[in-house]
Amino acid sequence: MNDLAVKFAGVGKRYPHYTLNDIDFELPTGSIMGFVGANGAGKSTTIRIMMGLVHQDSGSVEVLGHSMPAQQAEAKLDIGFVSEDMRLYGPATIAWHMNFIQSIYPRWDQPYAETLLRRFDLRPEQKIKGLSHGQRVKSALLLALARRPRLLVLDEPTTGLDPVARREVLAELMAVLADEERTIFFSSQNTLDVEQISDQITFIDRGRIIDSADKEIFLDRWRRLRLVVPPNTALPQFPGIVEVGGSSRLPVLTISRFDPAMVAACQEAGVAVQAVDPMTLEEIFIVNVQIRREGVVA
């Protein structure tokens, strides 16, 4: 039994228009990793490399103990994959797809599949071409979930879904994790979802991993300090101040490595600390991207 479900080491891929560089991360079995990045950052390419659909130019990829892309057929027996650009066969019905998948995968759970049909409000006799976008996504998710795969790889699973459908999908994803031998990797633009359900978070921008850590560590390390600086008082300097906003009298410091001692240091320097605000994942990600693109904003 592997304790790493996914391991990327030094993975690179060159395309005419952009490059994926030095992709390193690990996903332990039983956790859920959220993959956050802007459009074109390299999320989909990374996911395709993970599935063995794209052959990396450098570095090693191991999924469920299998080397990719060489052992992709064996690996995919245990992986459920849904991507936003994936379509099912229009003229066929949901039921046909369910039968098709059932004939291939031994772990198909028919009672669970029927539960999902009810929860996702889908009828098996519906043809795919008659479904709305949200229904198609839910159908594809149903096909992946009902097989009870050891690893779920999802590229934007909730994008384009209405709030009710999103909530149902998140509930089903979390239910997967009730089994601690099962793992989920998902990319999403919805930072709220990522913040809520992920154990680990990886940020990617312009083909590079810019940060990868436990979610709680991220949320702990980043703070916005709202200060009141009296005239003729210098702003305290700390390592890890990535951004100084606000005005000179009422500055707002964005700090990437917060330490409670900083509050005391401010007060000793005569600077009043009005608030120590935590930051949402979205704010952390945006700041991360901004400092890479523009340098530290003074």
Next chain:
Amino acid sequence: MSASMVIRLVLKDWYLSRGLFVAAILAGLATLGAVAAAKGAMLAMILGVIVLVTILIGMGAFLMSSTVNERKQQTLPFVMSLPISYLEYTTSKLVGSLFIFGVLWLALLLGIVVTILITPWFPHGLIPFVVVMAVEVLATTSLIAAVSVTTESQGWVIGITQVGSLALNAVGFSIVRLDGIRDTMSGPDVHFSSTAITILLVEFAVIALMLAIAFYVQSRKRDFV
């Protein structure tokens, strides 16, 4: 290589094209019936042949386009998420599609041969020529299959289908003039001359070569989506 997965993929492709397939068989048999009923009228025979070849080439192009369609209709990620290697996928598209086509092809070839044998208006000597031309159609379709799988491009498939059809006509005209073919065509016996056999062997070799090249080109690809 998992034969069972390849078979499942081929069955899937057959399921998705079953409507057109049945229509093609019915249309082909209807054409044969019409030709037989025309009591040997030259025009009817020629028209019948043209219609049959059109059905075959058209159906062939449609079946072989399934690779192009996977990409166009964006079902490729779904297929590639199945527990298959790229080799198995290529095999299902190349060999599997040709197999489905082959069923139609064989059905119509047998239909023509039977029509010639049981109706009194067609000299049985036509049969070797018919077989040679039928294998020519098979070769053209193999070419379309090879191009479709390797380029995954609608434009290329359309282009090669047209080129293939023209080539088919050209080859047909040249073969008809060959000694080994022409002199037995109007005879009452089914006689495969050495010319006919040579041509058949060359055609099958060409088919095998095209498939081999297609497999080779596919094996060099690194990215599948």
Next chain:
Amino acid sequence: MYTQYIEMNSSIVISQSDGRPMYLQIMEQIKRKVAVGEWTAGEEIPSIRMLAVSLRVSVITVKRAYLELEREGVILTQHGKGSIVAYDPRLAPRLIDGELQEHLEQVARIGMAVGLTTEDLVERLRDAEARLHADALVKEI
């Protein structure tokens, strides 16, 4: 075999619009349940994973909440056997007291910032108590 997804009504509700970290919300709600006696000493509480699934919150967040709660002596996690409320008869009153202490510190902090004296604060406290008594009387009528 696969663990079934059981619809667990742990009756803890997490609010996304609450600005505080989720693990703190979870901790607070668990402490309140213990304080009012809904969860009693020694009682088994949902496992980290089951609570995470029913709240739709990451396992790591619930794990952190449980770790902090264990550090504060509110719960005990027995390795491999799940978690229970700590066997402390004074736990409930202690938690209530802890909450009171937090509120008092908050009052003191605001008082200092606004410039109220201790006497002012006591005066305001008496006013508040009086208002509560009056409300209670009105309800009885």
